[in-house]
Amino acid sequence: MKILILSQYWHPENGVPQRRWTWLSRILVDAGHEVTVIAPPPHYQRKVELRQWWSERQYSSSFESDPGPSGERIIRSGFVPSGASLTQRIMNQATVALGALWVVLKRPGVLKGYRPDLVIGTVPALPTAVVAGLSARILKCPYVIDLRDAWPDLLDQSEEWNKSTGKRSLRERILTKGPFQVLSAGTRLALHKVLKGAAGLSVTSSHLQCDLCERPEIQTRGNAPKIVTVRNVFPPETDYRAEQVDEGPCGELKVLYAGTLGRAQNLANAVEAARLAEEAGVRIHLRLVGAGAAREALTETARATDTNVSIEGRQPADKLDDYYEWADTALVHLTDWEPLKRAVPSKTYELMVARLHISGVVKGEAADIIRSRRAGDVVPPDDPRALADLWIALARDRSRLTITGDGPEWVKQEREEIAPPRLLELVEEVGGR
Template identity: 65%
Template sequence: MAKILVDAGHDVTVIAPPPHYQRKMGVRTWLQERKFSSAVENNTGPAGEHIVRSGFLPAGSSLTLRALNQATVALGAIWVVLKRPGKLCGYQPDLVIGTVPALPTAFATRFAAARFKAPYIIDLRDAWPDLLEEFSNWNKGTGRKSLRERVLSRGPMQLISALTRTVVNGALKNAAGISVTSSKLAQDLAARPEIMTDGHTPPIETIRNVFPPETCYVKDEGPRPEGERLNVLYAGTFGRAQNLENAIKAAELARAQGVDIELRFVGAGVTRDALTETAEHRAVEVSFESRQPAEDLAPFYDWADTALVHLTDWEALDRAVPSKTYELMAARVHISGVVSGEAADIIRDRGAGDIVTPENPQQLADLWVHLACHRQRLAINGDGATWVEDERSTTAPERLLRLIDKATQ
């Protein structure tokens, strides 16, 4: 998105902490590297944007540590806005954009806009704040409930959830514009009275998350022998919203029907240990490999007969589309979609693969058995790759620039 803005002639300055989501950092290292303070980087970013690094506390795998990390990231951004170090001295933006995968950023964005006396856009990356309603299920895929979770679930979390929803809705209501990543979420937000003023919501645009690291890979769709084996790849995040244990159960059920499923999980995330433990106790072939850059995934895509796009059955996820969906469509890799809502509609309508209901391992097993025995179903005959390219090169830039025009009028 920064590249679209720079290419359109806008000057972009980004306030963000150093990349640390995948990095294990102890308190001593954090103190030695002074990651609690802000700094202006000398070089511009890959899109030509200026970068101001804000402070943070190291993230952890638990919900409590993640929430603390997100809160300190927001506070770090607020401190930068107040301090205005280096290139920010005297800086006056025409517009503030806050990208909100982390909920506290909504408050930081509203604060920054007030400080700069500028309008702001909330770039809503997921179906927040609706996902707060699923708090009781957040640790389902980790295989355990922590003591903190048991304590928080008896009152404190309900209070935190209500407060967070109020803050996020307030930020949305007072925004000059909202961008979302799915059309169903846009439709849902447009009908919510809590973010309306005089019966109207701020302008909302659907800007799909079609900007993964680009590769030139396109899968060779040559014939493969039909038989009693299917190679299934999952390359992505092992997160709470995925609940990938469902896929392991499906592989075991398919084997009972005479078809061997070889599962390869490539990535990282909070549920990896629980998945590994589950696989050890199931009669399945499963391998786990570390996270790979997009440009290094070609051998995995070559190996795979089909690739998983997998979500659990939370209602809010009907309005979410995993970015991996678009990457696989562009690469013309058959998708086994364990999704509902808009993600299911896109895969089905664009002929990019097959869909089954989330949290139904028997359905997924039946699909894999059918694909193994009827491999012509693995051929991609839809227009998914062309559609993704059009979204990336034309539709998304047009919508983003249109939203900015509306917000700054």
């Protein structure tokens, strides 16, 4: 089967979406399918200067293809560089989607005469979902949406999106007085239409799967999309495996967060928890490692508190062993938005495989997994006192940091025995319609 994938991100970038689809592409290729990808040149979490973007003609889509690490071929589409603000990211995602649509319409160079049996669009990057639907119509084939977060429900939290990033710019304050509401409503309607028209949906959470199966705006009698859960259990790039935690100094705790410093995390909650623990006489060493829209505001918050908090730049996934070796516990941290109860941060699975104690600041499915697999402790989001109390208890009873649950075995089973057949069953069933 010929499968066309439309994505905002791809190898050689090394974020979660890219690593997920490097893994899934290998499953498809190993099963005998031909995978072609349309994605922009690497620019995610990179500052692309306009002069470089123009001189390298990155506004223009390629006529040639590059080989991918999983045996796929990659066509690079045009884009406009992004920034940290919401408006800049929206423009970037829109131009990436338009670049992909141009490639589908023209099918230049190596794609001359190309006709796929199935189109897959990966979300977030909501415009990509719309373009996937349009592309499938143009190419006269079914499509699947890989829905990695609880969209469109996250649009309901738009008033909270900048809570963790500090003050909004004048441009954003103006746009949210009306234009953003119109855009949000239009996006919701478009995404519902795209999801309803899809032959299949792939999601990363079983709670999200159940929710979508009950949505009347998506389900149509006799023509409902096939929905499967394919978790983000791609192979970790770290070899770290924790042994029994040493005793260490009583009354101290080393806490690591390695991931996105973004809107959905609200890590100021963790900084405040560290301050409260310090007031109780427990020394918290908190390291926040990553990049994201809230980094600057977090830096200011950390400076304003008398706590041992360091904020460090994003590290490649294969360079985290030393950080894991340093840590007593690792944060999995989300803010208290209702749709996030149906999200499971991929870092959860990596930490379970590493047998590193998880301080889970989550609700819903992520909390259920951490508890049921005995992978750590869980407290409610946006409750710094509860998190401080947990860290105080861990610092005073370090035996709780040793993980004895079956998390690593469960993740391996999901990766090797459950996810591949689910993915293949989905694409082969809907691609054969």
